[in-house]
Amino acid sequence: MTGPTAPRGRFITLEGGEGAGKSTQIRLLADRLEQAGIAVRTTREPGGAPGSELIRDLIVKGAVDRWTPMTEALLITAARAEHVARLIRPALEQGQWVLCDRFFDSTVAYQGAARGLGMTEMTNLQQLALGNFAPDLTLILDLPVDVGLARAVRREAGRTDGEDRFERMGQDFHSRLRRAYLEIAGQETARCQVIDADRDIGAIHGDIWKSVADRMDVTDGG
Template sequence: MAGRFISFEGGEGSGKSTQARLLADALSDAGQAVVLTREPGGTVGAEALRRLLVTGAADRWSAWAETCLVNAARADHVERVIRPALARGDWVICDRYVDSTRAYQGAGKGIADAELCTLHRQVTGDLWPDITIVMMISADLGLQRARSRDDGEARFESHDVGFHGRIARFFARLPINEARRCHGFHADQPVATLAAQIAAHVRP
C-alpha cells in the first residue's frame, strides 16, 4: 500500500516546523512508519543547495535563479527520499514543498503560478501532497517570531515586509482556493492546541 504525503506550509515564524515534528511523533507513537523531512533539503545535495538559498544577502539570487535552485533540490529529494518512502508505505511529513515555491518565488517575487506549477510537474513527475497543512500568520507577527531565533538562515527573513505580506496573503487564500488538499490553521494559538487541531485532520 502506498504511503501518505503531508506537507506543512507557512511564512517565516509560523511554527510549521514544530507542528510537522509533533505530527510525525504522534504518527510514530501510533505505530506508523514516518519519514520527517524538509525543503529545501532532505538529501546531501539538496542540503548543499539549501545553504546557498538561505544564507547571504537578500538580493543574492534573482527570482528565477532561486526557482531553479529550489527545483533542483526538490528533484533530488523526491527521487531519493519521498518516492521511495511512499512506495514502502511510509508516511512522509515534509516541512515545505511546492506551495512554498508558489508563495515565495511566485506571490513574493512575481513568477507566474502557472509557470511554477508546470515546472513542478516536470521535476517531480507531478507529485503533490495528499494533505497540506497551512499555518496562517500575519507577516508582522511571523517576522517578530522568526527574528527572535538565531539559526544562521535569515536570508528570506531579511526581505522587506511587503514581500512577507504577499506571502502571508498567498497562504491565507490557499485553503480557500485549493480546499480539497489544503487545510488552514491560525498559527497564533498555543502549540498543543494547534497540534490537536492538525491531528484531527490527519488520522492513520
C-alpha cells in the same frame, strides 16, 4: 513467491510564512503518528537529500539579492526533484509516511507571488519537474505577518547557521507571501487545510491532528 507489497505511505506537507512553527508541529505530529503505529520519516525543504542540502546552503544564506528570482526558483526546484527521487518516493514506496517542512507550494508562494514570477508559472515549473506528484495533505499554518516575523527574529537570535535570508526580505514580501498561501488553500480545498497558528502550540497541534486523523483515517495513538 514474493510477499505482499506494503501499502504506499502518505505524504503530508506543512507550509506557512516565517515563524509559523512548522518544525515544532512536524515533530509533534510525527510523535503522535508513531504512537499510532505508523512508520514516519520527517524531512525539509530546501534540502532533505544530500545533493538538495548542498543547494539549500546556496538558497537560505547570504545577501537578500544573492539570486535573481528565476535563478532562485530553478535552484529550489532542482533540489526538490532530487529530494523526491532520493528520499520521498522511496520512503512512500516502503510504506512510510513522509512529513515535509515545505514543498512545492513554497515555490508558488515565495518565488511565484512574493518574488513576482507568477503563481501559474511556478505551478507549471513544478509540474515539469515532478509530473503529477503531490502531497496527500497540505497543512498551511497561517498567522499575522508581524507575529511571524517577531517569532523568526527571536528564533534567529539563538542560531548561528545564518539561514535568515528570506526573513530579511521585508514586510511587503511577507504580506504577499501570506496572501498567496491563502489563495492556494482556497483553490485546492481537497488537499489544503488552513490552521490558525496564532495560538499556543498545543491548540495548533490539536487542529493538525484532527485534520490528519479525519482526512487520513488514522486512529488516535495519543
